Amino acid sequence: MKKILFLLVILLPCLTIANNFNSFESYDNNKKYARGSYVRYSNNLWVARHKVIGKQPEEESITWAKVKLNDIREWKSKKVYLLGQSVSYNEKTYFAKSLWPIAINSSYVNYKWVEFSHPAMGFDLPSFDPEHPDHNTIEGVDQNENGIRDDYEIKIVMSDKSIEIKELALKAGKSYQTVLSMKGVINSATQEEATNTLLALTLAELCKRQINKYSSSAIAWKKSDYFNTIDRIETNFSVQNKLASLVDEEKLESSLEQPCASL
DSSP: OHHHHHHHHHHGGGOOOOBOGGGSOBOOTTSOBOTTOEEEETTEEEEESSOBSSOOOOTTOSSEEEOOOSSOEEOOTTOOOOTTOEEEETTEEEEEOOOSOOOTTSTTGGGTEEEBOOTTTTSOOOOOOTTOTTTTSSSOOOTTOSSSOHHHHHHHHTSSSOHHHHHHHHHHHHHHHHHHHTGGGGGGOOHHHHHHHHHHHHHHHHHHHHHHHHOSSOOOOOGGGTSOSHHHHHHHHHHHHHHHTTOOHHHHHTTOSSHHHHO
């Protein structure tokens, strides 16, 4: 028995446990954090660069490093990894909580690396401030300037949907945003612009219906998550009605096969 316990103690540093995003401790504004401490805050994970208390994690902070979720590369033994940088190794994902050059395959892996999972893995998750003055405008806020309103983007990438459905939902989001952004210039829209916009909307709708009809378990996104205020709903209908009067119907009807692939 003593021999077994001894072996467990020796092997313990080698063991790592993957932490799901929701299992990480939430940031507490009244708690004192040591260098290398990590928390969950604003849909992201953050690592303290030094001792800190009362300073919320934020982008480009000298106090907190945001854990990288996209463009994660395979770990390399001779590369230096800073706090918050993420790597993949043996089909697992880790982020660095220390500056020490400890190998991810060493018995001291836990002193440098934290194995984790995150629903937004592989996506460039924007920070979202519900108090932003433009949040409730028709176009809303698109902080990372990718053509998708941030609140919708976060809702999609933080969901439990598959990566494939998330990517399709984000493509659909770009077509929804195009409609909202055309409100002030709709009277000058060309036939080509009208056709391309309605084609994208139609492909998004057909793709969404196809997923819901033929998948036994997956559920597609909801368009109502994008057009989620009275102003946005009204803009959607008014802009589409105007575009419909300009569209090239022949081009529209000839491009609707395999909607998810064409979206």
